[in-house]
Amino acid sequence: MVTCRSALSLMRRRTTSIVLSVFALGAFAGLSAEIATATTSVKAFPSPAPMEPTLSTLPSASAQKPARPHRHPLADVASVIEGDVIKVWNSYDAALGPRTNVELSNVVTHIGNPLPRTTFSQLGGPLPDGTEIMVQELPAFTMGARYILFFGQNGTVYGPIWARLAFRVERPNGKPVVLGPEGHPVLHFGVEGVHFGQNSWLEPAPDRSKHVAGNAFREASAVADSELASALGPDDFIAAARQALASVGTSVGAAIVLDPPSGARWDTVDTTP
Numbered sequence: 001m002v003t004c005r006s007a008l009s010l011m012r013r014r015t016t017s018i019v020l021s022v023f024a025l026g027a028f029a030g031l032s033a034e035i036a037t038a039t040t041s042v043k044a045f046p047s048p049a050p051m052e053p054t055l056s057t058l059p060s061a062s063a064q065k066p067a068r069p070h071r072h073p074l075a076d077v078a079s080v081i082e083g084d085v086i087k088v089w090n091s092y093d094a095a096l097g098p099r100t101n102v103e104l105s106n107v108v109t110h111i112g113n114p115l116p117r118t119t120f121s122q123l124g125g126p127l128p129d130g131t132e133i134m135v136q137e138l139p140a141f142t143m144g145a146r147y148i149l150f151f152g153q154n155g156t157v158y159g160p161i162w163a164r165l166a167f168r169v170e171r172p173n174g175k176p177v178v179l180g181p182e183g184h185p186v187l188h189f190g191v192e193g194v195h196f197g198q199n200s201w202l203e204p205a206p207d208r209s210k211h212v213a214g215n216a217f218r219e220a221s222a223v224a225d226s227e228l229a230s231a232l233g234p235d236d237f238i239a240a241a242r243q244a245l246a247s248v249g250t251s252v253g254a255a256i257v258l259d260p261p262s263g264a265r266w267d268t269v270d271t272t273p
């Protein structure tokens with residue numbers, strides 16, 4: 001096996017806050033985790049030809065199916081779980097690096113097998129020397145918030161949430177709605193991508209690199225926003241996810257892998273062909 005020292009281990013000596021692209025390290029094969037911004041309404045799953053970020057790219061039922069890679073990113077989803085985040089804390093492991101740990105409660109299994117335990121971790125947090133490691137593509141969790149999480153069947157050092165598919169459930173004015181990782185309302189979920197609203201309804205965290213601060217929901221502004229009126233509720237979102245996973249031939253019911261593979265390290269990348 002050939003390994004190379006990652007850019008992260010070289011950068012951390014020169015800065016106290018690092019944004020690491022997990023795709024540069026080959027963590028996830030296929031699905032981009034750069035979620036919608038204020039000028040992007042559709043995030044498509046990867047295809048040979050880039051899709052324009054407009055709602056018109058979502059094909060109708062009669063349209064020809066777009067070309068997709070041999071293996072769709074959703075094919076590696078093992079289970080879809082909903083739960084409340086009741087605790088977030090940091091730790092450090094010599095091999096797995098700085099970790100952000102999350103504990104769930106009131107867990108509901110919507111698709112696939114239940115979690116083997118209610119705690120998991122992902123890469124990010126302080127090093128022993130005080131340097132903060134932040135992986136921007138990984139989801140940030142807010143204590144007290146409720147999430148719908150897509151867990152993978154392939155453990156990685158970066159974490160068990162597959163391709164940043166972590167969606168937050170909020171109840172402005174009593175109506176439950178699903179928000180994307182950056183707080184944009186989810187208007188559509190399908191094999192071709194996710195259609196988000198234009199506005200984020202999460203307040204920026206005081207310091208994203210701290211991982212434990214989280215974001216507060218901007219309820220006062222959200223109640224009057226028309227996008228939230230069109231956002232998917234949890235039941236419709238789960239139904240859409242179930243249909244999308246079935247369409248790509250996902251092996252729903254595969255074992256959820258919460259931990260990195262044996263021998264994995266946070267500061268090296270396997271470059272074996």
